[in-house]
Amino acid sequence: MAERTAGILVIGNEILSGKVTDENSPFIARGLREVGVELCRIVTIPDEVDVIAKEVRTFHQSYDVVFTSGGVGPTHDDVTMEGIAAGLDRKVIVHPELEKGIRTFIKGEVNAAQLKMAEVPEGAVLIQDDNMGFPTIQIENIYILPGIPEILRKKFDALRERFQEAPYHLRVIYTCWNESAIAGSLNQTMTEFPDLLLGSYPKIGHPEYRVKLTIESKDEDYAQRAFDRLLTLLTAEAIVRTE
Amino acid sequence: MAERTAGILVIGNEILSGKVTDENSPFIARGLREVGVELCRIVTIPDEVDVIAKEVRTFHQSYDVVFTSGGVGPTHDDVTMEGIAAGLDRKVIVHPELEKGIRTFIKGEVNAAQLKMAEVPEGAVLIQDDNMGFPTIQIENIYILPGIPEILRKKFDALRERFQEAPYHLRVIYTCWNESAIAGSLNQTMTEFPDLLLGSYPKIGHPEYRVKLTIESKDEDYAQRAFDRLLTLLTAEAIVRTE
Structure with a gap:
């Protein structure tokens, strides 16, 4: 029985250093099971561009659907976009729609950290959630989710019906x-x-x-x-x- | 600063299918941080010999210390020993000391499932814990831990002082x-x-x-x-x- 396969890439030093327990991959694992998708692998790696890039390349080619969790904020250790872009041999660009949204939301002067939130791998697609301010970013078969569990859960739940397969x-x-x-x-x-x-x-x-x-x-x-x-x-x- | 590195290999369909939340890698991650070891990667894979073997080969070569969690019981889905042996190009053997221990413990007739608990990759070393019946099995730089959290924690705690590095x-x-x-x-x-x-x-x-x-x-x-x-x-x- 051919069925859709998935991989989860958990990105964050805080998981590897034991400061934070990963709640996201168990949540996605349960959700994928409910929609009948076969989760084949979960890999947890540090916030390092080269490591992310290498893993993204493998996951992108190995699984039908890939989820990443973490590393998408405005600070120095948020390098997931750069890592994914490198893994797919693409540039990081400022997405005009995201930039516009951020400028509208902030109204006053926009600093570099705020503008960093508009950076995506070139070719990324924005998935607009009805009940969420910030869109979910997809590139190829990769869904880029934030590490904060409350937000990740909402975003995954908004996506999950698109992965529905025959149930177990x-x-x-x-x-x-x-x-x-x-x-x-x-x-x-x-x-x-x-x-x-x-x-x-x-x-x-x-x-x-x-x-x-x-x-x-x-x-x-x-x-x-x-x-x-x-x-x-x-x-x-x-x-x-x-x- | 050169420091000791580690990787954790979580083996079990129950994690990937969302039936069980992995408590073991967060526990080991916290423990490694406390003794100053740098945890570089956690990978969760299914109970499949080939997948385990490939990952074990990479981990064995990449990190100073490797921990595996799960897949060491007596049933059909417990293939960790076979996977590790294949990854290190070794045979699975019945360890005479383990077999003796099992026969002493069970007294009556020993069935195939019970004897399976004595199987290890050739060359494995038994680490005897004072307060535990079943020894921890080590081969090369790989410590083979069971998936049951209560037992894994005791075994890891008994091992951890041997990994002590300069603290963070x-x-x-x-x-x-x-x-x-x-x-x-x-x-x-x-x-x-x-x-x-x-x-x-x-x-x-x-x-x-x-x-x-x-x-x-x-x-x-x-x-x-x-x-x-x-x-x-x-x-x-x-x-x-x-x-």
Whole structure:
């Protein structure tokens, strides 16, 4: 089943130095799953033009959709636009529409830092959000999102319907046995349903269950048959509940 | 200043599909910062041998220390050992000491899934933790950690003193001005202190401040002088408080 693939590039020294916990890639990961897009890779890198450029080049070629998070403000460490431009062999330009918007918004004298917010890779497209002042910037298959979680979430939510694919169908089994005891049944299920997405997630100290099993496919019937088969293999005494 | 570098490889479909939020790389990032190690990259990839192998090869060559998180259990989707072995052009072997430990622990008959827990890349070293049953597995510069956060944290904490480097010295300024208004002062500071690690982090809706500035260096005097200089450039009215 060919499906749309995605990659997320998290840009920011603050993540790598442990000052800030990245909330953005988990948010985008959940959102992509909901619209049925396969997220293949998340890479977190520092605010360095060369590093960003190299990664952007790879992501641009490897995935259908790419999201970047962070590094788009007005200060010295905001080099994402420069990095993306370099990765796509383009220049950074001042976008006339963004400049106009900034000058209208600020009214008085516009300083260099404010004008930096109008800089984009040449050829970038502005996506106007109805309920947001500042447009989302897209270049090729890359959506450039800000690092501030509140803004990123609004922007991603405004974009997400354009990525809608066939959804994943998920069933869940909670078992009171440990992974070593159920591994044989999981292997047997994978042999019979080789295209299944089957996850096994042990939980320490949970009062109710030891392992959560996720059974997934874009084919609802396939997921259901695999779910039924695994239930039979595990036997009733192993199963706490299902979803 | 040459310092030890690190990379983190997060392995697990559950992270990419948004089912589980990665708590491990933020934990390791904070820990590495505390011991003065420079974390250069975090990459999250699926449970696929080829993908793991390729990334391991790059990380092994690029960073002084590498941590992997996840994919080391007894089930079908636990392929980290195989991936690491392939990345280092080694075989997967059953480690005799691990096998002995598992047979002692289980007493009765040992099944294939349980024995899988004894598989490691050939040449792996066991690091025995005093307060943990299962040893941490190291091969070359790679520390192989489990995905379960409670266990990963204990294992990392048991390891961390071996990575101790010169610490970072951090000062913080909270300002009530926005980034555009202070960008000039930040640029000026970077011109005068080119080796400074200067972070600028806007916060939306905070009652007290608009931007948090972090001033860091391994040279305590350098950080202090940059901090003093930036305070002067910003002027007293911009500053809410410092740390």
